[in-house]
Amino acid sequence: MSVTSVEPRSTSAPTGSRLELAGVSRWYGNVVAVNDVSMSLGPGVTGLLGPNGAGKTTLLHMMAGFLAPSRGAVTLDGAPTWRNPEAYRRLGLVSEREAVHTFLTAYEFVLASARMHQLPDPAEAAHRAIALVELEGAQSRRIGTYSKGMRQRARVAAALVHDPQVLLLDEPFNGMDPRQRLHMMDLLHRLGGAGRTILFSSHILEEVEQLSGTVQVMVAGRLAASGDFRTIRRLMTNRPHVFAVRSTDDRALAVALMAEPSVTGVELGQAGLTVRVSDYGAFTRVLPKVAPARGIRVRQLVPEDESLESVFSYLVEA
Amino acid sequence: MSTVSWITARGLLGRRRFLLLFPLPVLLVLLAVLSRSLGVDPGEWGPPVLVGLGLAVVLPVIALIVGTGVLGAEIDDGTVVHILTKPLPRWQIVLPKLAVAAGVTAVTVAVPLYVAGVLASSVRVGLALAAAASIGALAYCAFFLALSLVTRRPVLLGLVYVLIWEGLLGNFVSGTKVLSIQQYVIALADRFAPTELLATDVSVPVAAVMSTLIAVGFTALAVDRLRSFSVAGETS
Numbered sequence: 259m260s261v262t263s264v265e266p267r268s269t270s271a272p273t274g275s276r277l278e279l280a281g282v283s284r285w286y287g288n289v290v291a292v293n294d295v296s297m298s299l300g301p302g303v304t305g306l307l308g309p310n311g312a313g314k315t316t317l318l319h320m321m322a323g324f325l326a327p328s329r330g331a332v333t334l335d336g337a338p339t340w341r342n343p344e345a346y347r348r349l350g351l352v353s354e355r356e357a358v359h360t361f362l363t364a365y366e367f368v369l370a371s372a373r374m375h376q377l378p379d380p381a382e383a384a385h386r387a388i389a390l391v392e393l394e395g396a397q398s399r400r401i402g403t404y405s406k407g408m409r410q411r412a413r414v415a416a417a418l419v420h421d422p423q424v425l426l427l428d429e430p431f432n433g434m435d436p437r438q439r440l441h442m443m444d445l446l447h448r449l450g451g452a453g454r455t456i457l458f459s460s461h462i463l464e465e466v467e468q469l470s471g472t473v474q475v476m477v478a479g480r481l482a483a484s485g486d487f488r489t490i491r492r493l494m495t496n497r498p499h500v501f502a503v504r505s506t507d508d509r510a511l512a513v514a515l516m517a518e519p520s521v522t523g524v525e526l527g528q529a530g531l532t533v534r535v536s537d538y539g540a541f542t543r544v545l546p547k548v549a550p551a552r553g554i555r556v557r558q559l560v561p562e563d564e565s566l567e568s569v570f571s572y573l574v575e576a
Numbered sequence: 577m578s579t580v581s582w583i584t585a586r587g588l589l590g591r592r593r594f595l596l597l598f599p600l601p602v603l604l605v606l607l608a609v610l611s612r613s614l615g616v617d618p619g620e621w622g623p624p625v626l627v628g629l630g631l632a633v634v635l636p637v638i639a640l641i642v643g644t645g646v647l648g649a650e651i652d653d654g655t656v657v658h659i660l661t662k663p664l665p666r667w668q669i670v671l672p673k674l675a676v677a678a679g680v681t682a683v684t685v686a687v688p689l690y691v692a693g694v695l696a697s698s699v700r701v702g703l704a705l706a707a708a709a710s711i712g713a714l715a716y717c718a719f720f721l722a723l724s725l726v727t728r729r730p731v732l733l734g735l736v737y738v739l740i741w742e743g744l745l746g747n748f749v750s751g752t753k754v755l756s757i758q759q760y761v762i763a764l765a766d767r768f769a770p771t772e773l774l775a776t777d778v779s780v781p782v783a784a785v786m787s788t789l790i791a792v793g794f795t796a797l798a799v800d801r802l803r804s805f806s807v808a809g810e811t812s
Contacts, residue, residue: 322661324807341803346663353807357654359583361590367658373579374662416658 274301274453275335275348275423277321282330284316291316293479294330299424299457303450305466305487306459308476314459315354317476318428321457322351334424347375350417352410354428354459360402364393364412367401371416387415392441406433414442418449425449427458431465443469498522499538504530504558505549511556514548530558580659581672584646588680591649596641597680600634601688608692622696622773626705630689631761635709636716636738639681643720644730646673647798651724657807666802674714674721674795681713697771704768712761715790719757722794725801753778760787 277299284292292313308314319325320332323339323346332339339345359367368387372380388397391411396404401412410433417425427446431439446469450456460466466473466487473490475483483490505511508531512524515533520540525532535541549556577585588594607629611621647670650656659669686706693702719737724730745752746759753759759776763783766774 319807324657324660324805326804326806343660343663343665346661349661351657351661353654353657355654355657357657359587359655359658361586362583370579370583371658371662374659374664376663413658417661 275455276300277424277455277457278331278333279317279321280331280333282317282320282327282332284313284320284325284328290479292320292327295476295479295481296330297474297481297484299455301450301453301455302472303446303456303458303470305470305473306457306476307463307466307473308459308461308482310461311478312461312476313479314461314476315428318351318353318426318457318459322349322353322426324351346422347420348423350420350422350425352413352417352425352427352430354432358401358409358413361400363398363400364388364404364408364415365397367412368397368415368419372419375420377420383419383421384415387419390418390445391415407435407438410434411438411442414445422454424455425457427456429460430458431460431462439465499535499541500562501533501535501541502530502558502560502562503533503545503556506555506557507552510552511549511554514552514554515545518544518548520544532562578668578672580664580669581676583659584673584676585680587649587655588642588645588676591645593641593645593649597638597684600637601684604630604634604688605691608695612695618696618773623775626689626692626696626773627762630685630692630705631709631712631758631765632743634688635681635685635712635761636734636742636758638684639677639713639716640720640731640734640738642677642681642684643717644724644734646677646717647721648724648730656805660802660805667799670721670795670798670802674717674798677717677721678710678714681717682710685709685713696773698769700769701765701771701773704765704771707768708761708765711764711787712757715757715760715787718791718794718798722798722801725798725805750777754782754786757787757790759783 279295279297282292282295283290295317306314306317316325320327321339323332323342326340334345334349337345339349359370362370365384365388369380369384372383372387375383377383388394391414393408393411393415396408401409404412410430414427414430417427425446430442430446434442446456446458450470458469471487472485473483473487474481475490503511508526512526512531515521515524515531518541520535520537521533522536523534533541545556545559604625607621607625611618611625647656650659686709689709690702690706693705720730720734723733727733741752742756742758746756753776756778759778760783762774762776763778763780764787766776767780767783
């Protein structure tokens with residue numbers, strides 16, 4: 259398995275914390291969840307992308323000091339995060355699990371966080387954090403009455419109350435409606451722009467695309483690619499694609515398609531054509547021209563390998 | 577009051593589980609009142625009600641519910657992460673939680689034991705039972721709190737200790753009494769107010785030293801385990 263390494267788009271600011279992972283592995287019995295991952299996260303927004311089960315949560319837990327690496331080291335500005343509560347002065351975590359003290363109001367919840375951080379003015383910090391996630395209108399209601407998206411915002415406010423240098427978020431957009439999603443993306447953008455180190459995990463390509471310039475791609479516990487999202491995206495879109503096509507005259511269409519440079523192979527079967535293409539965009543532009551020109555009507559066009567897993571496995575092989 | 581104890585108390589008293597605490601103490605008082613009003617000899621109803629029910633069941637069971645609840649419930653529902661992601665030395669999390677647990681247990685158990693002690697004998701015996709039960713509450717809660725950090729089934733293991741070790745083996749194998757918080761409580765209560773209603777083979781120095789060792793030792797264990805607290809390994 260090779261690692262596609264691409265230079266990250268520069269978002270560096272002169273100051274800010276750096277989270278380093280050096281040869282980090284984590285196994286449970288004989289199951290390896292994270293396998294020899296090294297990365298260095300600096301200021302800006304970084305997406306941790308990977309299919310479910312890739313080890314993203316395990317990696318985040320190790321970064322946040324909630325899991326000891328079986329091998330390797332996780333350090334924040336040189337100090338280990340494991341068994342080191344002092345690290346939380348510079349680190350904030352929003353875990354995936356929707357766990358909140360439902361018997362508290364959002365204000366009480368965030369205020370409690372501010373107090374436990376021993377901030378000089380906990381009330382002011384709590385108000386500021388709640389304003390940051392736009393939860394002022396509901397701050398006096400018990401969290402138990404909140405929607406999933408609102409709970410998530412309350413948790414983000416609590417994680418931001420001490421203005422951490424590093425913020426780790428595990429699948430932060432789960433359960434959010436589109437407006438809340440946009441708002442959260444904007445917030446993370448601003449934090450990243452202000453020199454904070456933001457890492458969020460996601461299994462949804464589009465989320466990562468919209469939010470971050472730099473990505474770390476995990477597949478089956480390994481770091482499969484890291485660097486600028488656009489370069490990785492190009493790799494992903496330029497990979498060979500397979501389409502299932504049915505038309506009024508499959509044989510004639512096969513002949514016509516073979517003449518196109520974007521098509522690398524055509525197979526004629528009982529259920530229609532299986533078309534292999536090297537350029538997704540070019541093929542989808544060519545087909546609507548080629549077929550009508552020969553009096554052929556396309557009845558069905560289905561991309562066959564669009565699952566995220568297939569995209570990731572291609573990346574690993576690239 | 578620290579923020580940790582405030583959240584702990586809100587969490588404990590705000591959950592329905594808290595209602596589980598009341599039936600046993602109420603039963604204890606009711607039995608004592610009934611026995612007294614029927615004119616039964618305290619020598620006959622005192623030991624089964626005060627020791628058999630009060631010290632052998634009410635105290636450990638209430639301590640089990642509360643002691644495993646103050647941290648164990650937060651571990652179960654994941655809210656413990658909010659407290660752990662703070663730059664607090666872990667003893668500043670364990671001690672407030674233990675204080676809340678021992679305090680709530682002591683109040684819930686000491687009051688009915690005091691009432692039953694007064695009805696069975698005298699105010700002095702009532703006070704002695706209440707004081708000894710409060711010490712027992714601290715030892716039990718330290719033990720159960722630590723259990724909630726070393727196992728995923730703290731309630732089950734706690735019940736095994738209370739029912740099998742203290743309840744069953746204590747009657748047949750006298751050596752087990754040396755490691756029985758219940759016996760320490762009886763010994764200490766009997767020392768505070770000597771009465772024929774309370775009897776144990778454990779000496780007062782052993783009871784005092786062992787209660788202290790258990791409270792301190794399991795608290796230290798809990799602090800150490802919390803330092804290395806791992807979030808359950810779900811990979812996604």
